Amino acid sequence: MNGLKRTEYCGRIGKKDLGNPVTLMGWVQSRRDHGGVIFIDLRDLTGIVQVVFNPDVSPEAHRIAHSLKDEYVIAVNGTVKNRPEDSINEKIPTGYFEVMVDSVKILNESDPLPFPIEDEIDAGEPIRLKYRYLDLRRGPMRERLIARHKLMQTTRAFLSGEGFFEIETPFLTRSTPEGARDYLVPSRVNPGKFYALPQSPQLFKQLLMVAGFERYFQIVKCFRDEDLRADRQPEFTQIDIELSFVEAEEVRSLTEALLVEIFDKVRGTHLPQPFPVLTYEEAMRRFGTDKPDLRIPWELSDFTDLAKEVDFKVFRSAAENGGLVKCLNARLCGSLSRKEIDDLLEEIKPYGAKGLAWIKVTENGLQSPITKFLNKGFTEELFKRTGASSGDLLLFQADTPEVVNAALSHLRNHLGKRMLPVSKDDFRPLWVVNFPLLEYDAEEKRYVAMHHPFTAPMAEDIPLLDQEPSKVRAQSYDIVLNGYEIGGGSIRNHSREVQYRMFSLLNISEEEANQKFGFLLEALNFGAPPHGGIALGLDRIAMLLSGGNSIREVIAFPKTQRAVCLLTEAPSEVSPRQLQELYLKLIPPRK
């Protein structure tokens, strides 16, 4: 840069600089050439300031300014001046000042851009991802990544202050059964063997508890080779926490304090404590989901008992065959037209819904195609259980419990966000606790762990492990915010016996358990303290903090839904030589 030294940032030019010489460096945001005087908005990390090239002040600088184009990188020397009174720009923080340029140096040129560097942009996501380094020059992207930085720094400061140690764990580790599909890494020095990238540092953090660190945390990448969603990337970041000598309540109150601190420090939002705590059973009953969005003040009510008595076949057969009949009271949605209500069925078909029964509550009574089937007892209870009043819309599902809950909770979210003033500045956290320890996997014909296989059952449910495994509740907890699961954890099994019982319920023999998890099981034999922890989804928290709809917006270099990086074009083919070194041979994909 020929010994040039920047003396101030563009966004920080102010009264203090008036009359002083400054050297600024940055990018050409825009050029306004009046034939005579030329204005440039110069941008750096901190903002923009107008720099002025006047041929009467410096003919040489003015000549160079003619050749400047968008996103050229330049250094300017000049003097800070007040703008003429009629030229003040109130829209930018430096709008009262400008820099009259004496000399300018072009540090680098730029090709014409694929899209403009502006806050509001209408370019599509693919082009933004291909040129992510340009997309990240835009103010909103910069702010989101800076907020993410603050989130990480706040977390580190808070947890360090609480006596936690940040300890790294391996990325090249062993593949274990259960859970998500692993990303595998072939080992060159061990032909035919593979590492797996961790789905989470779960086992290592438990080993750190056995090692006596008592309080561990890590901000760490995790890898899961599963299909992507707006809130799911194949590599994502967790705030991973584990503590010894604690029970669930302590992990929860620590997590609450951390989240309160994060929301305060990063966006100045106060989260009221304590967070509500719902059992899994209660969440499913009242909201039909284990991650309800509490910004929507609607609940479900159960009519399965009464449905057995009514003359409406859809209701009665569901109720008699182990299904559920539930109702969502979409308050004040009675204004929806017949067609709008019919269209709702399309919304819930993906969840297996086959129909949608509805009742409008009007001042003149109930209006519905199904009231003629309902007996008096049913309609009386209708008001009691749903709290319905005039103007409300009651939506019914009668089907298997899974379909009923999925469909109604989707309608609750869908209609709630459409009909209610649900704000992204409104944050409603809650805990959902005591999930079932196990769920039956019909495909594999065995139980699988709902959280993970190291989760401890609730002490009072241990007797049920043999008779009714599906009724056993876990000492587990999810933290939910505005309909997103932003974290989950549990108290772990520190007893080797209980851990073996868990494996046997999962249909994993003692021999297999020893082979695959032997290192953990053995560690439990050497004075493992009672311990538990939680993992928070940093990307999702960052997304919610910045009001986004996708975690891609808070990840510097995210992947597309096909798990491709449009910037680097990863994944890519590799050379035959690389494959040979790894003793790998490709099999063409089945058609």
Added chain:
RNA sequence: GGGGGCGUAGUUAAGUUGGUUAUAACGCCGGCCUGUCACGCCGGAGGCCGCGAGUUCGAGUCUCGUCGCUCCCGCCA
């Protein structure tokens, strides 16, 4: 694995019942302009209508297939 939406200049979009040379805005290139800040004015270039078949005298438009992006279901302990 399945369902929905989208794919047309560099970018974002329009494009009628299938019909002449595929439009517009921004951007880009050239010229003019000494107080603009979405600067303004004049002129110009720029197209594999995602790709491939098919129907048709004729396809951006209709059909089938395929690829890509996206949202969702399954999947994600």
